[in-house]
Amino acid sequence: MSSQRLTASVSNYGGLGSFGAHGLKPEAIRNVIREIKALTTKPFAMNLWVSMEDEGAVASTEEAFHRSLSPLAKHIESVGGATPSYHPYEPIRFEDQVQVLLDEGISVFSFIYGIPSKQILDEFRHQGIVLIGTATTVDEAIALEQAGVDVIAASGFEAGGHRGSFLQPSEDSLTGTMALVPQVVDAVRLPVVAAGGIGDARGIVAAFALGAEGVQMGTAFLACEESGANTLHRKALLSGQARQTALTRGFTGRLARGIKNRLLDELNQNNIEILPYPLQRALVRHLSIPAEKAGRPELLPLWSGQSANLARCTHVRALLDTLVKEISEIGGAVQSWSAHRQLEEAQE
Numbered sequence: 001m002s003s004q005r006l007t008a009s010v011s012n013y014g015g016l017g018s019f020g021a022h023g024l025k026p027e028a029i030r031n032v033i034r035e036i037k038a039l040t041t042k043p044f045a046m047n048l049w050v051s052m053e054d055e056g057a058v059a060s061t062e063e064a065f066h067r068s069l070s071p072l073a074k075h076i077e078s079v080g081g082a083t084p085s086y087h088p089y090e091p092i093r094f095e096d097q098v099q100v101l102l103d104e105g106i107s108v109f110s111f112i113y114g115i116p117s118k119q120i121l122d123e124f125r126h127q128g129i130v131l132i133g134t135a136t137t138v139d140e141a142i143a144l145e146q147a148g149v150d151v152i153a154a155s156g157f158e159a160g161g162h163r164g165s166f167l168q169p170s171e172d173s174l175t176g177t178m179a180l181v182p183q184v185v186d187a188v189r190l191p192v193v194a195a196g197g198i199g200d201a202r203g204i205v206a207a208f209a210l211g212a213e214g215v216q217m218g219t220a221f222l223a224c225e226e227s228g229a230n231t232l233h234r235k236a237l238l239s240g241q242a243r244q245t246a247l248t249r250g251f252t253g254r255l256a257r258g259i260k261n262r263l264l265d266e267l268n269q270n271n272i273e274i275l276p277y278p279l280q281r282a283l284v285r286h287l288s289i290p291a292e293k294a295g296r297p298e299l300l301p302l303w304s305g306q307s308a309n310l311a312r313c314t315h316v317r318a319l320l321d322t323l324v325k326e327i328s329e330i331g332g333a334v335q336s337w338s339a340h341r342q343l344e345e346a347q348e
């Protein structure tokens, strides 16, 4: 869903754009970094997943592939897709992806699903690259601080996309942003960035009140014209349909949040066999690519956080301008309320 244009636009208009590169081969990451640099001179972040595959991915069999294909097969046929055949899994190595980030020179490296080795973290530190680790629990935040990262992104379970949990299963790491952020702020000395469910200025102001020093917003930017989301996806985000989201392993094999639709509901049924990450993700692409061409959003993974229904802006610049304006309006309202209280107290 990341796009070079989205990343560069966010950085150009005052935010820190971030590109999620976990699914890309090293050479593709190199091209992406160069393309972003051609669009902005401002700092931006590259994001990777430390854990690249689930247990069992390498050993997963052709029989398992066919069992997981069976609930999708009729849909693939209905949108005119070709029936996929089994190919053994070819892993991409995290270490090779990391090497490209180091070679190309970036400003910020952010990551989820774990903590890179000390050697890797040292290499980034040596180059002066800011390190942002993602925590879905207080224990993960403490582990990230002990590993020496610079900033912690505390991700509440309202967030769109994947739960990047790494100490406990994702299902046991479902604290909401409102509860998670102040606990992380209390547990670590590092700056904390709040993520998950922040869809407008009210959410940003609330996150700062919880002790965060920044916010990470995904879903609101996904709805922007510059994002890599397809038109059907963006339309769904801006429609009332986005009021209902749910968690599923069905889209990729790992727990993630998307808009509730037919595909999500079907893959969440108990009798459905889901392949380990990233095999399920590759399988579902055999449906999502032709389903998009056929204009069938009910058969697409429509990634979204719980705040999608707050998303109104359709361009990055307009979104950032609105956020800044509304934050200062809220700030102004708080100041005049507090001045009013002081006056009342003085008159008593």
Ligand SMILES: Cc1cc2nc3c(=O)[nH]c(=O)nc-3n(C[C@H](O)[C@H](O)[C@H](O)COP(=O)(O)O)c2cc1C
Binding pocket: 001, 020, 021, 022, 047, 048, 110, 111, 112, 134, 155, 158, 159, 160, 161, 162, 164, 195, 196, 197, 198, 199, 216, 217, 218, 219, 220, 222, 303, 304, 305, 306, 307
């Ligand atoms: C479609 C989508 C893809 C995402 N991919 C990544 C990713 O690869 N790495 C990551 O750290 N966070 C990823 N995120 C999470 C965002 O970085 C951010 O923390 C999250 O979207 C914040 O919650 P919100 O969606 O409620 O704004 C993704 C989010 C979405 C919606």
